[in-house]
Amino acid sequence: MTATKNILVIGGGVAGIQASLDLADKGINVYLVEREPSIGGIMALLDKTFPTNDCSICILAPKMNECFANPNIRILTNSELISLEGEAPDFRATIVKKARFVDEKKCTGCGDCTQKCPVKVPNKYNMNLDKRKAIYLPFPQSVPRIMTIDKERCLKFTKDKCGNCIKVCKAGAIDYEQNDEKIVLDVGAVIVASGFEIYNPSDMFEYGYGKYSNVKTAMEYERLICASGPTGGHLVVEPGGERPKRLGFIQCVGSRDLSRKNPYCSSVCCMHATKEAMLAKEHYDDIETYIFFLDLRAVGKNFQQYVDRAKKDYGIKYLRARPGRIMENEEKGTLTIWYDDLIDPHIQSIDVDMVVLCTALMPSSTAPKMGEILGIELDEYGFFCAKDPLANPVCSTKKGIFIAGYCAGPKDIPESVAEASGASARASEVIAQSGGGDVP
Amino acid sequence: MNSEQEQPRIGIFICHCGTNIGGFVDVPDVAEYAKTLPNVVHAEHNLYTCADDGLTSIKNAIKEHNLNRLIVASCTPRTHAPLFQHTCESAGLNPYLFEFVNIREHCSWVHMKEKEEATLKAKDLVRMGVARANLLQPQAEKKVDVIPKAVVIGGGVAGMSASLSLANQGFKTYLVEKRDQLGGMVRNYYKLTPTNIDAVELIENMASELKKCENIEMLMSSTVKDVEGYIGNFKVTVEGDTDKTLEVGTIIVATGAQEYKPDGLYEYGKDDRVVTTIELEKMMRGKELEGIDHVIMIQCVGSRGEAIPYCSRVCCMTAIKNAIYLKEEFGIGVNILHNEIRVYGDDYEALYRKAQEIGVHFNRFGENNKPNVINENGKLTVEMFNEGLSRVEEYPADLIVLSTPMVNIPEAEELSKMLKVPLGQDRFFFEAHVKLRPLDFATDGIYLCGTAHAPATIPEAIAQGYGAASRASIPLTRGYVQVEAITSYVDENKCRGCGKCVEVCEYKALELIKLDTGREVTRSNEVLCKGCGTCATTCCNGAISMKHFSSEQIISMIEAALTEPALVKPLTNGFKPNIIAFCCNWCSYAGADLAGVSRFQYPPNVRIIRVMCSGRIEPNFVFKAFEKGADGVLVTGCHIGDCHYISGNQKAEDRMNMVRNIVHMLGLEKDRFGLVWISASEGQKFAELMTDFISKIKELGPTPFSIKK
């Protein structure tokens, strides 16, 4: 049996990127399949990263570009796996690459089309906090730097009008006739790194998300505090547009919660709340920040020291408390957080201008379908499960298919990176077939 | 393009980095200023220079303006130089014609409250970069073959996994283990969650996998005694059952950790009914639990500030796991006294729920209100203020189990010196980049995994072991590495053949040869030379120059830093000292970067000049700085023993002691000159040092040279 020297990586977040680079650096051909028009995943949308407060896109962008520049990596964006046949090391994968109506070979990413497009659409990469055009680049550092037309909203498709972009595009890149493409790939192994979804807390009526405009999710907050986000890095209290003076973070929103199907701990939210509170302090010296938590899970390398600094040097207040309800104070425009203090056990309240809900991070809702296509199993929560969760992490329940990053269970960035390297090592073994030990 | 003869045409790109720089430095103003500097033909500023559009504009500008030098003023070369050098290459510019100016880690992030001063400093730094860029030369890199073998140091679960994967990828792998058995810490444990497998069975399964691999050679009861060489060609001397020198291309450190012994805490060591978690696991293995009906576990013993600052990640989960086994298999009741339960993720949180369901008691103490062990009349009791219930409670115990943290093994200290890789402030091995290179060291060809890096669970350590194998297999698979062209170069006309340089070179890269004329001169071997520059500093005839870090280039930066009165003029009344700090690439520069990412603030009076090693600092650089008006000069490098080039810093120390005396003879106070060691993990120390040094210089006031200006 001759092994194919190709590997399929599904998901272009930090885990998929790392896995691809490790393999490509060894001369293995990688197909990196990403559902969105750009690789980068969630990390591309974060402002800073704990526990160093490194700027997230600053450290990720070079890796994204490296993927793009590496001749051994073929990035397939707007793409999804629809079938996988065969066994390791002879899989045949079928990918559907959805039409973006822009010729990838011609578009230079100049942005002329975007300027002239009259249609404004909520921008999901900024958590719908601002608008993008119907022809767009997801975010400024997108890789590849190629426009995509949103067929659902583009006037050419909806009303057969406009056509501004085709008129202004000097590169002749616009192609309204472009079709979805089916791509068949022979691969020796597959690495799944399809990440996670963020819980929408609208159904937790007690916190008023969706009803009170100053109750945000942590992901929204990351975009707000980020310089390239919708407000250019400013926190604003609606409707006045002033900056908040007091900020409350609520932990475990939808996680560690049996009634909401996410009984597990999302692992990163205690730390990202700490980071986000620090960032608020860096932006506004005198802002007061309160973190309402149950157990503070500062377990990673240097995390405890980071939290200690947040308390001591930044003056962030941690309250061991369970918030039961948030109510808007219409005259004052503030939000009252009612909470059950676990140290001084009785109900208390505090007024803040903005609340950040640190919501559960969940397995992707499409994971079950992908599991079916790949023939691999999910655990009771919906994360892909390892063949042996103790002795054999990164190996899925099927030979030749590996799992890495958040799709295999809650994880922060360095853990995702380490695991992605781990998955690529094991996938390389499948291709090398030369050891003597059991090939995973 | 022949840049040696051509008039420099410099293009400069100044990055806002979102608001990371732009929020604290007036970037457009710096760009305007840059246009006024010698041979700058193009200057622009970008929101993110490293983004695709930034890189595209670099490429376009190189073509459009026919640039033969490129400068990016943004973050740090330690993470971003390869990206921009690559961009240069793809636009046909030799990557050595690229200059990096660090205005984020060394400027905007450390002067967040002084926009005006930070902007002035950024201009100074840009001016220094332009000065050096004018003198840059193209260089060619050499290719070196890689020995397709690896050594893994440590045979715990991480090291075993790394070895297995390397072997399965086809590489000869040596596994060096100091004990006579594989398995490390795990061998002491009872059973393991989540699969409830017996710990020794797990190890035996893994070991039998390894035995199937022909290309794994196990060196048991052996330790590493010496490491020489560099990526692709390491010589690792192993002592043990058989002494051996291994020739390998890459090295993986998987030396694990050990438990902290809580001597003096909670009656430990005084009463043998007080044990650590591992001691409990051993008791469970041996079924030595007769007469015990109730166990009290105390969490965070020694950790989270009690003796060491960090949280050890696994002890909450371990306590819960053991409580479940004690209860279910031995019928023993358990209370876990804790400040908070730090189980995370899916499996461990599920374990916590299960423990609660089967009746393990969890009692919470306050953060600064730890329990007390009372040992009276042969009875052990733990007294604790239960924070949840707001009252003091007493828990009688037949056995007290202390959950203590993992600490690095004592031998790590010596190993880190042998390998020239750093330990962090927590004494664990310190990786190249906390977020994106968790398994690499900054030194090429050496990797880490498992609890040598930080406390980790078994599956985490195993995944890291595979991950390190992936990283280590990259050069092995490629078969070659390109070595940096930062090497010594001997001008045979100036060399008098004294051989002093040959003596100082730790890498035997220099040798005396006889020319046809009969004259003896030194010749440098580019492949062996590591580029520290110690030889160049040693040669008193100026015969040795360093490619890419020439004396002229360094002096041009010193001069540029101090010769634009408009910028050094005090903003407010009072004395504003100018300080030059030389930082070595591996430790102190990285420490300065860490001060930046951590936002440790210090006054904006320091101008950092990067060199590869403190051994590169010629006395003349220091004198030049004072002569040109510096009020203070700092030479910084790795701690003694940590030098990336073995002993460059020791040689610097000798030389700089002499420099200090000469500085004094010149009529300057000794305190104006400092030599300090700062590791890559000492960001805080870097900031404090700068703050202290600057305030000391402020007290001393200006020097006669700087007043003249």
Ligand SMILES: Cc1cc2nc3c(=O)[nH]c(=O)nc-3n(C[C@H](O)[C@H](O)[C@H](O)COP(=O)(O)OP(=O)(O)OC[C@H]3O[C@@H](n4cnc5c(N)ncnc54)[C@H](O)[C@@H]3O)c2cc1C
């Ligand atoms: C608000 C917030 C703040 C955080 N802050 C930090 C922090 O400061 N530090 C830190 O270490 N961690 C932080 N994290 C956690 C961090 O985001 C994750 O650890 C990390 O992003 C996981 O990387 P990943 O590659 O596994 O997943 P993702 O980043 O989710 O990437 C998965 C990729 O796969 C693609 N994909 C999904 N399904 C498919 C499919 N079927 N076909 C093709 N492609 C698919 C997705 O589009 C995406 O690009 C934070 C998380 C949140 C929500």
Ligand code: SF4
């Ligand atoms: S105008 Fe054309 S080339 Fe420019 S970004 Fe739009 S599609 Fe691409």
Ligand code: SF4
């Ligand atoms: S056709 Fe019109 S609406 Fe559609 S992308 Fe082009 S400009 Fe926008």
Ligand code: SF4
């Ligand atoms: S990490 Fe913290 S906030 Fe997130 S689910 Fe776990 S305990 Fe709750």
Ligand code: SF4
């Ligand atoms: S630069 Fe360092 S390694 Fe190179 S020859 Fe000189 S002393 Fe030896």
